[in-house]
Amino acid sequence: MGDLPRRKVPLGHSIPAHRVLGWCSHCPNRSLAEEVAAWQLDAQERHEADDVPGPLSSSVGWQSCPECGEAESLSVVEFTVRTATGLKRAGGWKFCVHCEAIPQEAAHAGP
Ligand SMILES: [Zn+2]
Ligand SMILES: [Zn+2]
Structure with a gap:
């Protein structure tokens, strides 16, 4: 387990992505599709390790895309952060790997 030195996150970039991946989709030569794939891998590894460092x-998660209708092409990424008061949703987005739509659903309420 190497402790990565804390690097400054450029303005407008994704802080969770820089903390965990060291880069984000706003960085040069990176795309949102790449970031989604990286998060997917990251989530998979964490799930397998069953240990949140x-x-x-x-x-x-994967959903049907409302734009192109392609089944399971809409990636739904969610960040949660563990605070003293419990789990908080830190951010996330939806991105279709098929038509590259980014549906906005900021006011997504829980069940
Ligand atoms: Zn970045
Ligand atoms: Zn789509």
């Missing part, structure tokens, strides 16, 4: 965790 830090306060930040991510999950990736």
